[in-house]
Amino acid sequence: MAQAKTRVGEQRPGGRAERVRTSVLEAASDLLSEVGYDRLSVDEVAERAGVHKTTVYRRWPTKAELVAEAAQVHSDEHIPIPDTGSLLGDLQVLAAGVVAEVGSVAGARRSRSIVAAASSSGDLDVELHAFWAHRMAATAPVVERAIERGEVPAGSDPNLIIEALVGPIWLRLLLTGEPIDKAFAHRIAELVAAGATRPA
Amino acid sequence: MAQAKTRVGEQRPGGRAERVRTSVLEAASDLLSEVGYDRLSVDEVAERAGVHKTTVYRRWPTKAELVAEAAQVHSDEHIPIPDTGSLLGDLQVLAAGVVAEVGSVAGARRSRSIVAAASSSGDLDVELHAFWAHRMAATAPVVERAIERGEVPAGSDPNLIIEALVGPIWLRLLLTGEPIDKAFAHRIAELVAAGATRPA
Amino acid sequence: MAQAKTRVGEQRPGGRAERVRTSVLEAASDLLSEVGYDRLSVDEVAERAGVHKTTVYRRWPTKAELVAEAAQVHSDEHIPIPDTGSLLGDLQVLAAGVVAEVGSVAGARRSRSIVAAASSSGDLDVELHAFWAHRMAATAPVVERAIERGEVPAGSDPNLIIEALVGPIWLRLLLTGEPIDKAFAHRIAELVAAGATRPA
Amino acid sequence: MAQAKTRVGEQRPGGRAERVRTSVLEAASDLLSEVGYDRLSVDEVAERAGVHKTTVYRRWPTKAELVAEAAQVHSDEHIPIPDTGSLLGDLQVLAAGVVAEVGSVAGARRSRSIVAAASSSGDLDVELHAFWAHRMAATAPVVERAIERGEVPAGSDPNLIIEALVGPIWLRLLLTGEPIDKAFAHRIAELVAAGATRPA
């Protein structure tokens, strides 16, 4: 019955598996944005994806794992590595990128969900850590170029500077609830850039 | 059974209510440290506290609220407001305090649980935000004194500086999983102090 | 909500537990008669009983156990121990009783279900065996009295005679599908009575 | 994989269909003896037979039908029609045959499975009844010869006598759980023979 549908819409049933994967992740991601981790149910994800619950469980043994993958779909590619010519400029672009990611209501809910999912499963925070290690490594060049330009003293830790930039944004998201906007991104980038270029 | 115990140990049952409150919060706090928010069940809290489940629900309508109170008990008092005479010194003490709070395995689990609990309940993140607003306000004087001393330019935002200090620590706790130790506290304090005292 | 209902209809919630037990067993028994063991679902039993699924599972850990108890409710009381004065008469009454129990469409379905359930679960056939041991013991006096009257030689095994009487009826029910009626009861009783009273 | 095996062992792929049929039925029969109807899964039967699940479903639309056929494989031919010269002797041989069939652990499990399977499917108990009708007809001559010999009064119903002989054995198997052994076969044959030869 439900399978008949696929016959209608898709001439190329060759990729059923992939189609299922995609539609499930999309449904999960949407629900995540709408209701957050806690009130997301696997059953509803399945229904939205036009797929049966068991099919979801076949691929993602756990709600947490499903959410983990769904949540990363969005943030996976969008790490822009700016090269404006100055550390301040680069940091501002980076900060603006993070703000764009987590600043919206939906983005915030989705981002919070990753943390909740990781809290639920020991395996997941390993994955989360790996994801962030990758992310940090990908953005480190911004600082390394600043070192090459002489803006930042040699021996400075790129990671530390990126953490100082990103940390406060997530602090607002997860703990203080203060507004996350471009102005904030701007100011935190200024503070960090100043600290990095003019150390004690 | 549980009632028999109280009879044995305490001749002056005048404070039963308070005793119950305390033992439940303690049990909750312990469990939080041991297994985290997700795998903490109200039933087990009750059992550990030597109290019946219904009694717990009578006071804390929700698991999230119970956890919220239990988790805050620990961090409530320990906000040391240092006054070492220099911004760097003060920030280092502050950072060290946060590290001490969330750096241990138990403390990390407990801290993560607050976030998870807040994610589960709209009411709770309001409380969490209020708690953090209070905390920020309490630590702001550190920056204000630095401004008075002329270390930091007038017009600087105390909150921003505190956020820059604390954010990276929580980033490590919740997202990157990098080690949280005194050295890290030291270095992040240096970076932020430099940025605050020598702005662009 | 559903619990408010109890307030309306029943002043004495004290007997709730028993009421639940009864209504669930009744619902299960009905469904057993209607659709048989295989197509009986715990969920539907619960719904019919006006009770939630989890409540059913609280008392009967397994569908098989639920069915076992439900099925036995019916046959529990209906073991008439006749005393007509002759073995033949007694056996005819006994056989007629069994026929009445399993001869109807509903009774047949219910009875078959017991066997199916027992075949599915090691625990259950223990229970089933115990039930039958009790039943055999309860009907043995019929033969013992015949021995006392001198109708049946001393040393005859009461169980064997009862088994010879009852076995063929269940054979028809479970295997051959031949009609189970009073005439059959009559004839099998005659055969067994003859064999018991005039051994080789 | 499975195909490779067959290719190796058998030069004559013409009989593949038959080979598949046989190995599936054998696997099913084995599993039946080992775990019984309920815990037998089509998937496992297929795996044991070195065949894919779909192949099984192609031939046996239903688990019940597969089991029905598999179970009968064993009892299909082995109905020995004795002719010892006396009713008692013949009945004892017959009873011993049944005991041999269902008395072992594996045989019991297999036999019980037939009943369970028949309960699951309306079509199956029709087949089961037919099988038993055939079986009864095949064994009726034992009684008919006794009538010709004058051992048993003319007009006696052969079926009834066979049922009286076989029923108690299945009663023990399916309901009471009492031991099924040669001694029991002997005694039940005696009782029935007596009843048949010396009616009231």
Add this chain to the structure above:
DNA sequence: TCATAAACGAGACGGTACGTCTCGTCTTGTG
């Protein structure tokens, strides 16, 4: 001191969601 309100113990229940199992169908590719 004793009555009475408040809090508690005990335990069943409704409800939601989880994750599992197995049956039987359907798709896709391969010999």
Add this chain to the structure above:
DNA sequence: CACAAGACGAGACGTACCGTCTCGTTTATGA
């Protein structure tokens, strides 16, 4: 074209935990 391989739909199973409700008992306090 039949089959291997395996994903899928369907639906039930049994579990865990949440939060609610009732009833009977203990504890604290005020008349």
